[in-house]
Amino acid sequence: MLKVILVASGKGGTGKTSLTAGVGAALAANGHRVLVIDGDCGLRNLDIVLGMSDRVVYSFADVAGGMVQLADAMARHPVYETLYLLTAPVRLPALSERGMDQLAKQAEQAGFDYLIIDGPAGLPAEMSFLAHIATQAIIVTATDRACVRGAERCARTIEQEYCIQRIRMVLNRVRPRLISRGRSGNIDDAMDEAGLPLLGIVPEDEDLIACGNSGTSIIAAKKHGAARAYQNIARRLDGERVPLMKI
Numbered sequence: 001m002l003k004v005i006l007v008a009s010g011k012g013g014t015g016k017t018s019l020t021a022g023v024g025a026a027l028a029a030n031g032h033r034v035l036v037i038d039g040d041c042g043l044r045n046l047d048i049v050l051g052m053s054d055r056v057v058y059s060f061a062d063v064a065g066g067m068v069q070l071a072d073a074m075a076r077h078p079v080y081e082t083l084y085l086l087t088a089p090v091r092l093p094a095l096s097e098r099g100m101d102q103l104a105k106q107a108e109q110a111g112f113d114y115l116i117i118d119g120p121a122g123l124p125a126e127m128s129f130l131a132h133i134a135t136q137a138i139i140v141t142a143t144d145r146a147c148v149r150g151a152e153r154c155a156r157t158i159e160q161e162y163c164i165q166r167i168r169m170v171l172n173r174v175r176p177r178l179i180s181r182g183r184s185g186n187i188d189d190a191m192d193e194a195g196l197p198l199l200g201i202v203p204e205d206e207d208l209i210a211c212g213n214s215g216t217s218i219i220a221a222k223k224h225g226a227a228r229a230y231q232n233i234a235r236r237l238d239g240e241r242v243p244l245m246k247i
């Protein structure tokens, strides 16, 4: 059965796109059929991080609006054959819940196991349409208190307004040295402040920045650091019990 996962955050730039690309590639590398959608209307960049800018023509809004079928609109990843991308429209489109339902239905009929939506930061108007089809959410946050507070607010709204019950948190850009010196919030404090179960932690990893710029998959490039963290998260999404990585 198709799992539809919304990746969201309170603040911008917390690592949603990097996580969507990394976890999507990890799930595909583990044999799943994965459709990733860039939900950041007007500010799309998942195609760049996936190295697929030259492959995208249609957006998810074209499919939801009935202008094109999913099978004709989605683009296949150059390395992972079971990973597909549907990009975001360049302008904010008129969306409908019915259109989004049709999109999810087509994804299910096409045999996808996962549909991962790289959502916009915060809670703009289009969020309600993206959240409408989601059955679970991942909130991505840094460990600093302001960011965690934003994550908590975002999670609460997603739960109350869009009725998504399964919401988990990923702590990104975790820097153990700063934590041990007391200069960065620690993992327990972040969990207490957000009141959310932890799906995973991703260490600060400068290779991510280089990979994102060149469109190289971090999963293909290395086995440790953020790549390992994304692999662990993919396995947990799949129901495996995987201990938190030591960083």
Ligand SMILES: Nc1ncnc2c1ncn2[C@@H]1O[C@H](COP(=O)(O)OP(=O)(O)OP(=O)(O)O)[C@@H](O)[C@H]1O
Pocket (backbone or CB within 6 Å): 009, 011, 012, 013, 014, 015, 016, 017, 018, 019, 040, 120, 121, 172, 173, 174, 202, 203, 204, 205, 206, 208, 209, 210, 212, 226
């Ligand atoms: N664990 C990490 N270590 C180092 N850099 C990271 C990490 N995660 C993300 N980044 C970098 O942070 C920047 C923002 O990440 P990303 O684009 O994934 O965030 P976003 O939440 O999707 O942003 P937006 O809210 O603007 O859509 C990028 O340059 C990315 O390479």
